[in-house]
Amino acid sequence: MTTLHPFDPITPGEIQLAAKLLQASFPGVPLRYKKIDTQEPIKKEVVPYVEAERLGKPLPRKPTRLLQVLFHRLDTGAFHKALLNADTRSIVYAKELPKGVQGPADVDEIVEIEQLCLSHPAVQAEVAKLQLPAGATICNDPWIYGTDNANETRRLWQCYMYVIATDHPQNNHYSTPCRFSPVFDGVTKELVRMDYLPSGPDGTSTETQPWKPVETVQYAHDLLDTPLRTDLKPYIVQQPQGPSFDVKGNVVQWQKWRFRVGFNSREGMVIHNLTYDNRNVFYRLSVSEMTVPYGDPRAPFHRKQAFDVGDVGFGLTANQLALGCDCLGHIKYFDGYRADTQGNPVLLKNVICLHEQDNGLQHKHTNYRSGAATVVRNRQLVVQMICTVSNYEYIFAFIFDQAANIELEIRATGILSTVPFDNHKFGTTVPWGTNVGPGVMAPNHQHMFSFRMDPAIDGHNNTVYYEDSVPMPEDENNPYLVGYTTEQTVLGTSGTANTSVERHRVFKIRNDTKINPVTYKPISYKLQTSPSQMLLASPRSFGLKRAQFATKPIWVTKYRDDELFAAGEFTNQSQESEGVEKWAARNESVENDDVVLWHTFGLTHNPRVEDFPVMPMERVSVMLRPDGFFTKNPALDVPQSSQTFNQSTLHPEAAACCGPPAEIQKGKL
Amino acid sequence: MTTLHPFDPITPGEIQLAAKLLQASFPGVPLRYKKIDTQEPIKKEVVPYVEAERLGKPLPRKPTRLLQVLFHRLDTGAFHKALLNADTRSIVYAKELPKGVQGPADVDEIVEIEQLCLSHPAVQAEVAKLQLPAGATICNDPWIYGTDNANETRRLWQCYMYVIATDHPQNNHYSTPCRFSPVFDGVTKELVRMDYLPSGPDGTSTETQPWKPVETVQYAHDLLDTPLRTDLKPYIVQQPQGPSFDVKGNVVQWQKWRFRVGFNSREGMVIHNLTYDNRNVFYRLSVSEMTVPYGDPRAPFHRKQAFDVGDVGFGLTANQLALGCDCLGHIKYFDGYRADTQGNPVLLKNVICLHEQDNGLQHKHTNYRSGAATVVRNRQLVVQMICTVSNYEYIFAFIFDQAANIELEIRATGILSTVPFDNHKFGTTVPWGTNVGPGVMAPNHQHMFSFRMDPAIDGHNNTVYYEDSVPMPEDENNPYLVGYTTEQTVLGTSGTANTSVERHRVFKIRNDTKINPVTYKPISYKLQTSPSQMLLASPRSFGLKRAQFATKPIWVTKYRDDELFAAGEFTNQSQESEGVEKWAARNESVENDDVVLWHTFGLTHNPRVEDFPVMPMERVSVMLRPDGFFTKNPALDVPQSSQTFNQSTLHPEAAACCGPPAEIQKGKL
Incomplete structure (x- = not known):
C-alpha cells in the first residue's frame, strides 16, 4: 500500500x-x-x-x-x-475513445507541430515570398483549431505565423503577425490547407506579398528605445523569524487554516480538504475550466476559442517560478510532475508558490471618547500559480486570511493575441478590435473562468441559496418607507441562477443541520460573486455550444465522481460541451445534500493600446466569506498592529519653512 | 500676497x-x-x-x-x-441662512450634546430605573437626527444610550444598547422627547426596566476570553534607500505622477492637479459624499441616515495616524487644521499618510520558446485617510501605480450600529437585521459613496461616454455568429446613466481633440465602475429624497464652481438634496466641455455576525485606467523584478523523505 x-x-x-x-x-x-x-x-x-x-x-x-x-x-x-x-x-x-474525440495538446506535441510547420515546403515557399531582410526569421504559435464543422474528426492545428524581426530571446513576434496561416493534421502531419488571413476590415485576404518592415513594439528592456526608470527604490520584505506557515509534504497549516496543496496537469493548483480551526469548510476548490472566445468575425479567426484548462492544462503551462521575481518575502515552492510522450516523468520545478503578504488593515476601531484604537492588519497566505498559454499569462492565487476569508484572485497579463491589419492609412479601424501598432490589431475577446467549489460547511451535506435585498412593501409595517429586508431562494434542485446587482444578490452555502447560537440561522459561507457579462457568441454558434458553462454565472450540481470540468472532459475541437450544463440538467435534489457550486465569471476584454506589447494586469476576484459560520469576528485574537512588530520608518521632514507658530504647535493644539 | x-x-x-x-x-x-x-x-x-x-x-x-x-x-x-x-x-x-438650514455637526458640539444628555435629569431618571450593577455606567452616541417631518426646523439630536459594562477604554458599549433614547434641541439644549426603542420584531416599546446584565461581545484584546494567536511572525517592510516618492509641501512626485494632497474638514483628503509624465489627467478627485441609510422600519430607527461627509466631515473625523500601525514601510504624514468654536486653530496631526506598497505582479510574460521571462512588479503609492464616525470606520485610499492607473479603494470596518433586541428566546429574529449578541441586533443598511471626478484628460474640455460590448447581428458579416463589437453612447448633455453588467458597460472620458496615433481614436481614461445596488428606500421617502445622488450610479454635470458635494451643501436634517441631481437637470451640453463625472457605488450591508464586535474590512474599489491615453503600456520602463533587488528568502526544505529518484532530479527532468 x-x-x-x-x-x-x-x-x-x-x-x-x-x-x-x-x-x-x-x-x-x-x-x-x-x-x-x-x-x-x-x-x-x-x-x-x-x-x-x-x-x-x-x-x-x-x-x-x-x-x-x-x-x-x-x-x-x-x-x-x-x-x-x-x-x-x-x-x-x-x-x-470514439473517432473525433481529441485529447488536449501536450507540451511535446506543440513543439512538434511548430517544427513541422517551419520545415514544411509549402510554408517555406510562403516565407520565401516575404523576402525577409537579413536577420529576420519566422516563428509560429500552433493554435488549438477550434470548431466550425460538425463533421470534422481530424486532429487539426492552425499555425499562426510571425516575423521575428530582432534576434533576441524576448523579441515580441506578436507585433509582426504574418498573413498566411497553414493548417496541419496533427496525426498524419499533412498540410491540410494554407489559410490567408484577412488584413482589412472585411474578410478578404491576399496572396503573400513581400514583407514591409515596420517598427515593432517591444517589451524586453533591452529592446526599448527609452531608458528604464531609475527612481524606483528597493522594497524588501523581511521575515526575520521565518514564515507563519508550516508545511509538511503538501499539507499547509497557517493561522488556523489547514489544507492540502494539490497539483495536476490539467487544473494545476487545487486546494483540497480545507479546514479552519479544525472545522470543515471546503472539500475541494479549483479553477475547473476557462474559455477565451474571440469576437473577430472573419475566418479563420472565428475559430479562435481556447479552453486553457481542457485544451492544454494549467499544470502543464505553469511557470517554473524564480525566487525574488514572482513573490516577495519568505517563499515555499511546490513541484509537480508530468509525463513525456514516452511515459517518463518530467519534473515541473517550482510550479506553485506559497508566501505571506500584508494586505493593509483588516479591522480598526478607535473609541473616540478614550482615543484608544484597536488596529489589526490583514496578513494573508497566498498559494499562487502563473501559467503561460502561448502569448497570454494568467496569475492564479488562492488567498486566505485570518478572518476566515478565501479569495480566488486571477490576474490576466502577458501578450494580446494579435492579427495582421492594414492600419497604415490613418483612421482605419475595426469595431471588434484595437490597433496596437503598425500593421497589427488585437481583437476583442472574453476570458470566462469557472470556479468549482465543492463545499463542506461543517459537513458534506449543504444547501445553496441566494439572498436578495428588497424594499419592504409600502404598508403599515413600513410607515416611513425606508425598510428593507432580505429574501431567500433555495436552489433545491440542480440548475442555474443569475447574479443580480440590482438586488444585491449574494449566494450562500449553508449547513441546515447546524444552527448558529447567536443568529438562530443555519451556519453558512457566502460567495461574493464577480458579476460578469456572459458569452457574447450566438446561442446558435459552436462557440457557445462548446462552452455552455459560460452562459450562466451560477450552476449547482449534485456531486458525482468524475464531474470536475465545467466544459466536459474533452474540449479540444469539441462540438458541444458535455459539462456542468448536462449535470445540472439532471434536476437532482441538492438541498442538504452533497452539492457542488460553480461560478462562471470573467472579463470582456476589448484591448486597450496600453495592453500592448505586454498587458498591465487586469484583476478579477471572488471571495468566500463566513456568514454566520462563527459567533463573532474570527480575527479578534490576531495581535494588535504595533510599531514594535512592524518597524516602519518615519519620513524625515524637510526644515520647516512655513510651519505653524510655536504656540500652535504646543498645548491644546 | x-x-x-x-x-x-x-x-x-x-x-x-x-x-x-x-x-x-x-x-x-x-x-x-x-x-x-x-x-x-x-x-x-x-x-x-x-x-x-x-x-x-x-x-x-x-x-x-x-x-x-x-x-x-x-x-x-x-x-x-x-x-x-x-x-x-x-x-x-x-x-x-434660512431657518431650518442646519450646519454639520462639529467635534465640540458632539461632545457638548453628549454631556448635556448625560447630565439631564430626565436621562438620569431613566438611568436610575436601570438599577445598573456596581461598575457599570452609561454613555451615549449623539446621532444626527435625520428627517421625517417637512415642518421640522429645530436642530435636533437623537442620543442613543449604551451601558458601559466594563471600565476599560475599549469597552464595546455597542454590545449593550439601552432602550431609551432622548432627543435634544441642539440650540435651546432642551429635551424634546424621550423615545423608547422597540425591542421586538414589531415597533412596540416598553418603559425602562431594570437592566439584565448580559455577556458583552468585546473586541479589545484585554477583554477577550481566549488567548491571542502566538503564531504570527513579523513581516517587515524595509526601504533601505528610502522611498521612491518626493514630497515638497503638499506636492507629491512619484513614478511620473505629480499631484497635490489637499485636505479640508469636509472631504478630508483630496487629490488636486494630477499629472502623469507632465500630462494633465485629473483636475480634482474626491469622495464627495456618502450616505448610510438603515433599513430598520421601526421608529425612531427610520431616521438613521448619516451623510458622513456633509453631516460631519471626513476631515474632522480623520484619525491621527500612528507609525507602524496603519501602514508598513516608509511613511510620510500630512497634518491638517480645523477651527474650534472660538475660531482658534486646532492641529489635526497625521491625518493623511503616504507610503508605497507592493501589489504583486503588474505584468509578466515568458517567451515559451526561449524561456526568457519579463517580470515587473506592481509598486503602488497609497494616499490614505482613516475616518472614525462614532461606531464606524472608513479607510479611504487613492492608489497610484506605474501603469498610470488610479484606484479609489474604500474599506469599511469599525463597529456596527446596533439596536436593543429581545432575542433571548431562541429563534427570535427580524428580516431586516442580524442578531449579533445577546440582546443586540444590527440592522441592515447601505453605504453609498459618491466619487467626484473632475477630469483633465490632456486638457480641461472632455467628453464622457459609455461603451457596451454587444453581439454582432446574425448576418453575412458574422457568418460564424461569434462576432462582437462595441457600441458607444456619448453623454452629450448633463444627466445620468446606469451601469450594466450584462453589456459590460465601461465609462470613458475622452479628449475629442487629441487622437491617439496608434488607435486612431481620441485619447481617454476609462472608469471601471463598481456596479452596486442603489438606494432601497422608497422614492416617496425622505431617505431617498435627501440622497438622490444614490439613485443612479453615474452622473455627469457641467463644471461650476461651488458644486462639489453630491447631496448638496447642507445635508444635516435636509428635506431633500440640492446636489448633483439638480445640476445634472440643467441639461447643459457637456460634450467636449468642462465636464464632471460622478460615480455612486457602495455596499448593501446586511450584517454578518462575524462583523461584530468589530468588522473585518469590506473592500470596494473603482479604477481609473488609461485607455488609448498612451501609445503602449506605460509601465514598460519599470525595471525587471529581480532577486538582487527584492531579496526574497527561500523556504528551507525538510529532509526529503520521498523525493524523486536521483536520475529524475538531474538531466532533462
Whole structure:
C-alpha cells in the first residue's frame, strides 16, 4: 500500500508504473503518452479517511489510488483512455475513445507541430515570398483549431505565423503577425490547407506579398528605445523569524487554516480538504475550466476559442517560478510532475508558490471618547500559480486570511493575441478590435473562468441559496418607507441562477443541520460573486455550444465522481460541451445534500493600446466569506498592529519653512 | 500676497485671520464657529496658474485665496455663512441662512450634546430605573437626527444610550444598547422627547426596566476570553534607500505622477492637479459624499441616515495616524487644521499618510520558446485617510501605480450600529437585521459613496461616454455568429446613466481633440465602475429624497464652481438634496466641455455576525485606467523584478523523505 495521501499529486514512480503497466498490456504496440496523472480519488472513500484524520481517530482503509492515462496507439493512431489502480498495480480499463474525440495538446506535441510547420515546403515557399531582410526569421504559435464543422474528426492545428524581426530571446513576434496561416493534421502531419488571413476590415485576404518592415513594439528592456526608470527604490520584505506557515509534504497549516496543496496537469493548483480551526469548510476548490472566445468575425479567426484548462492544462503551462521575481518575502515552492510522450516523468520545478503578504488593515476601531484604537492588519497566505498559454499569462492565487476569508484572485497579463491589419492609412479601424501598432490589431475577446467549489460547511451535506435585498412593501409595517429586508431562494434542485446587482444578490452555502447560537440561522459561507457579462457568441454558434458553462454565472450540481470540468472532459475541437450544463440538467435534489457550486465569471476584454506589447494586469476576484459560520469576528485574537512588530520608518521632514507658530504647535493644539 | 499654493489647505494663520475679520464685522456679538476652512478656488483662475506651473512658464496672477466660515450668532442663534478674501483680508459676504438650514455637526458640539444628555435629569431618571450593577455606567452616541417631518426646523439630536459594562477604554458599549433614547434641541439644549426603542420584531416599546446584565461581545484584546494567536511572525517592510516618492509641501512626485494632497474638514483628503509624465489627467478627485441609510422600519430607527461627509466631515473625523500601525514601510504624514468654536486653530496631526506598497505582479510574460521571462512588479503609492464616525470606520485610499492607473479603494470596518433586541428566546429574529449578541441586533443598511471626478484628460474640455460590448447581428458579416463589437453612447448633455453588467458597460472620458496615433481614436481614461445596488428606500421617502445622488450610479454635470458635494451643501436634517441631481437637470451640453463625472457605488450591508464586535474590512474599489491615453503600456520602463533587488528568502526544505529518484532530479527532468 502506498505511503501517499489520497490527495497527493502524482509521483515519478507512479508515472513510470503507469507506462510499464500499459506497455505490458499493449505488447509490441508503440504508444505515445499524452497524459499520465492521478485520477481524483473516489469521494465516498476519501471522506471517512480525511474525517478520521481531522478528528484524530484511527484511520480507515486508505482510498484506492487511481491513475489516469491518455495515449495514442502509434500503429493505428487510435486515442485511448486508461484507468489504473496503483495499489493493485493493475489496469481497470483501457478503452479506445470514439473517432473525433481529441485529447488536449501536450507540451511535446506543440513543439512538434511548430517544427513541422517551419520545415514544411509549402510554408517555406510562403516565407520565401516575404523576402525577409537579413536577420529576420519566422516563428509560429500552433493554435488549438477550434470548431466550425460538425463533421470534422481530424486532429487539426492552425499555425499562426510571425516575423521575428530582432534576434533576441524576448523579441515580441506578436507585433509582426504574418498573413498566411497553414493548417496541419496533427496525426498524419499533412498540410491540410494554407489559410490567408484577412488584413482589412472585411474578410478578404491576399496572396503573400513581400514583407514591409515596420517598427515593432517591444517589451524586453533591452529592446526599448527609452531608458528604464531609475527612481524606483528597493522594497524588501523581511521575515526575520521565518514564515507563519508550516508545511509538511503538501499539507499547509497557517493561522488556523489547514489544507492540502494539490497539483495536476490539467487544473494545476487545487486546494483540497480545507479546514479552519479544525472545522470543515471546503472539500475541494479549483479553477475547473476557462474559455477565451474571440469576437473577430472573419475566418479563420472565428475559430479562435481556447479552453486553457481542457485544451492544454494549467499544470502543464505553469511557470517554473524564480525566487525574488514572482513573490516577495519568505517563499515555499511546490513541484509537480508530468509525463513525456514516452511515459517518463518530467519534473515541473517550482510550479506553485506559497508566501505571506500584508494586505493593509483588516479591522480598526478607535473609541473616540478614550482615543484608544484597536488596529489589526490583514496578513494573508497566498498559494499562487502563473501559467503561460502561448502569448497570454494568467496569475492564479488562492488567498486566505485570518478572518476566515478565501479569495480566488486571477490576474490576466502577458501578450494580446494579435492579427495582421492594414492600419497604415490613418483612421482605419475595426469595431471588434484595437490597433496596437503598425500593421497589427488585437481583437476583442472574453476570458470566462469557472470556479468549482465543492463545499463542506461543517459537513458534506449543504444547501445553496441566494439572498436578495428588497424594499419592504409600502404598508403599515413600513410607515416611513425606508425598510428593507432580505429574501431567500433555495436552489433545491440542480440548475442555474443569475447574479443580480440590482438586488444585491449574494449566494450562500449553508449547513441546515447546524444552527448558529447567536443568529438562530443555519451556519453558512457566502460567495461574493464577480458579476460578469456572459458569452457574447450566438446561442446558435459552436462557440457557445462548446462552452455552455459560460452562459450562466451560477450552476449547482449534485456531486458525482468524475464531474470536475465545467466544459466536459474533452474540449479540444469539441462540438458541444458535455459539462456542468448536462449535470445540472439532471434536476437532482441538492438541498442538504452533497452539492457542488460553480461560478462562471470573467472579463470582456476589448484591448486597450496600453495592453500592448505586454498587458498591465487586469484583476478579477471572488471571495468566500463566513456568514454566520462563527459567533463573532474570527480575527479578534490576531495581535494588535504595533510599531514594535512592524518597524516602519518615519519620513524625515524637510526644515520647516512655513510651519505653524510655536504656540500652535504646543498645548491644546 | 500669500506664499500659499491655491490648493494648499488652510493654515492656522488663516483661521485666526478669519475669526478676527468676522469678529470685527459683528462687534460685541458672541459668535460660535462651526467651520473655518478654505473655499475651493475659482477654477478659471486656477487653470492658467497650474498650466503655467506645468509648462514651466511665468506664473500669472495667483488665484484669489478664499475662505469659508460657518458660524452661529449666539445672541440670536442665527446660522450664518461667510466668504472671505484672504488676499485682501476682507469679507466678501456674511449672510444669515434660512431657518431650518442646519450646519454639520462639529467635534465640540458632539461632545457638548453628549454631556448635556448625560447630565439631564430626565436621562438620569431613566438611568436610575436601570438599577445598573456596581461598575457599570452609561454613555451615549449623539446621532444626527435625520428627517421625517417637512415642518421640522429645530436642530435636533437623537442620543442613543449604551451601558458601559466594563471600565476599560475599549469597552464595546455597542454590545449593550439601552432602550431609551432622548432627543435634544441642539440650540435651546432642551429635551424634546424621550423615545423608547422597540425591542421586538414589531415597533412596540416598553418603559425602562431594570437592566439584565448580559455577556458583552468585546473586541479589545484585554477583554477577550481566549488567548491571542502566538503564531504570527513579523513581516517587515524595509526601504533601505528610502522611498521612491518626493514630497515638497503638499506636492507629491512619484513614478511620473505629480499631484497635490489637499485636505479640508469636509472631504478630508483630496487629490488636486494630477499629472502623469507632465500630462494633465485629473483636475480634482474626491469622495464627495456618502450616505448610510438603515433599513430598520421601526421608529425612531427610520431616521438613521448619516451623510458622513456633509453631516460631519471626513476631515474632522480623520484619525491621527500612528507609525507602524496603519501602514508598513516608509511613511510620510500630512497634518491638517480645523477651527474650534472660538475660531482658534486646532492641529489635526497625521491625518493623511503616504507610503508605497507592493501589489504583486503588474505584468509578466515568458517567451515559451526561449524561456526568457519579463517580470515587473506592481509598486503602488497609497494616499490614505482613516475616518472614525462614532461606531464606524472608513479607510479611504487613492492608489497610484506605474501603469498610470488610479484606484479609489474604500474599506469599511469599525463597529456596527446596533439596536436593543429581545432575542433571548431562541429563534427570535427580524428580516431586516442580524442578531449579533445577546440582546443586540444590527440592522441592515447601505453605504453609498459618491466619487467626484473632475477630469483633465490632456486638457480641461472632455467628453464622457459609455461603451457596451454587444453581439454582432446574425448576418453575412458574422457568418460564424461569434462576432462582437462595441457600441458607444456619448453623454452629450448633463444627466445620468446606469451601469450594466450584462453589456459590460465601461465609462470613458475622452479628449475629442487629441487622437491617439496608434488607435486612431481620441485619447481617454476609462472608469471601471463598481456596479452596486442603489438606494432601497422608497422614492416617496425622505431617505431617498435627501440622497438622490444614490439613485443612479453615474452622473455627469457641467463644471461650476461651488458644486462639489453630491447631496448638496447642507445635508444635516435636509428635506431633500440640492446636489448633483439638480445640476445634472440643467441639461447643459457637456460634450467636449468642462465636464464632471460622478460615480455612486457602495455596499448593501446586511450584517454578518462575524462583523461584530468589530468588522473585518469590506473592500470596494473603482479604477481609473488609461485607455488609448498612451501609445503602449506605460509601465514598460519599470525595471525587471529581480532577486538582487527584492531579496526574497527561500523556504528551507525538510529532509526529503520521498523525493524523486536521483536520475529524475538531474538531466532533462
